[in-house]
Amino acid sequence: MTFAKMSWQPQYRSSKYRHVFGKPANxxxxxxxxxxxxxxxxxxxxxxxxxxxxxxxxxxxxxxxxxxxxxxxxxxxxxxxxxxxxxxxxxxxxxxxxxxxxxxxxxxxxxxxxxxxxxxxxxxxxxxxxxxxxxxxxxxxxxxxxxxxxxxxxxxxxxxxxxxxxxxxxxxxxxxxxxxxxCHKDVILSMSFNLDGSLMATSCKDRKVRVIDPLKGCIIQESDGKTHKASKVLFLGNMKKLVSTGTSRWNNRQVVLWDQDDLSVPLHQEDLDGSSGLLFPFFDNDTDMLYLVGKVSLYVSTSHYITAYVL
CATH class of the missing domain: 2.130.10.10 (YVTN repeat-like/Quinoprotein amine dehydrogenase)
Incomplete structure (x- = not known):
């Protein structure tokens, strides 16, 4: 009697992006x-x-x-x-x-x-x-x-x-x-809370990102706004990090990762393209996925590094 050797290894490609790609509904x-x-x-x-x-x-x-x-x-x-x-x-x-x-x-x-x-x-x-x-x-x-x-x-x-x-x-x-x-001297462009609501982040027309204590109404951290003009800002779940989207000093669309406890220097920043459309960030706490939605394309990145994918 001969037994065939069977492989129980999964037959699909292992990828952290396997379940994040979608297709238009009927x-x-x-x-x-x-x-x-x-x-x-x-x-x-x-x-x-x-x-x-x-x-x-x-x-x-x-x-x-x-x-x-x-x-x-x-x-x-x-x-x-x-x-x-x-x-x-x-x-x-x-x-x-x-x-x-x-x-x-x-x-x-x-x-x-x-x-x-x-x-x-x-x-x-x-x-x-x-x-x-x-x-x-x-x-x-x-x-x-x-x-x-x-x-x-x-x-x-x-x-x-x-x-x-x-x-x-x-x-x-x-x-x-x-x-x-x-505590703002110009129009506020976006607001975001961390998970427990103890901190609030704002982006302002003066280019700066701020972290504010909503109970005391005071600024805890503030970026200089010299190299990154922030339009939207978002807390990344419980990672103690922020992401902001906006434009660079050369008017390229840009995404920037920040440490919420230190906005003096970005953790990472990346220019995406030269389009003029605004990028809206959305974060999924369950999968740690960050979605940047624009007029032209949809960008997907992880919380560890930033990569652009056109869907």
């Missing part, structure tokens, strides 16, 4: 006929949670966004209900990380609004917000929920201020923030 699984806004400047025009996708849309006479259930795909009805309570263009939207049915929006009308999304989904247009946060003197460009403290939201506007709000207050309109951080 048309029936896509969202079609969505009137995406052209007025969000350099912000995200959409936000997603496990239940819904929210998209800022074009709207005459004010600002609006729509909320679509994740399971509902295909062509969108032209008369789909909207969330339309702002008097100016909506510039940013963010879902509450503690409640899938609460979303915040900010606008050129200098306000932040908190909206309750009816269950199981929106069936008619909503014009009345649960809360309106009024305190900024100029248009509000960015909002971020605190990652560990429920009902705490941060907003930043073109008045160079970061305001911290507690929406547990029962008043429908809140005029006074819990705290105001005034």
């Amino acid at each position: 048309k029936e699984n896509c969202y079609d006929n969505v009137p995406i806004t052209r007025s969000v400047h350099d912000n995200h025009f959409c936000a997603v949670n496990p239940s819904f996708i929210a998209v800022v849309t074009e709207c005459a006479g004010g600002g609006a966004f729509i909320v679509i259930p994740i399971q509902q795909s295909g062509k969108l009805d032209p008369h789909y209900p909207k969330i339309c309570g702002h008097r100016g263009n909506v510039l940013d939207i963010k879902w509450n990380p503690f409640d899938d049915y609460v979303i915040a929006s900010c606008s050129e009308d200098a306000s932040v609004k908190i909206w309750d999304i009816p269950k199981p989904y929106v069936t008619k247009s909503i014009t009345n917000a649960r809360k309106e946060l009024v305190g900024h003197s100029r248009r509000v460009g960015l909002i971020e929920w605190h990652p560990t403290a429920s009902n705490i939201i941060f907003s930043t506007a073109y008045d160079y201020k970061i305001m911290i709000w507690n929406i547990d207050n029962e008043e429908p309109i809140i005029y006074s923030p819990v705290r105001t951080i005034e």
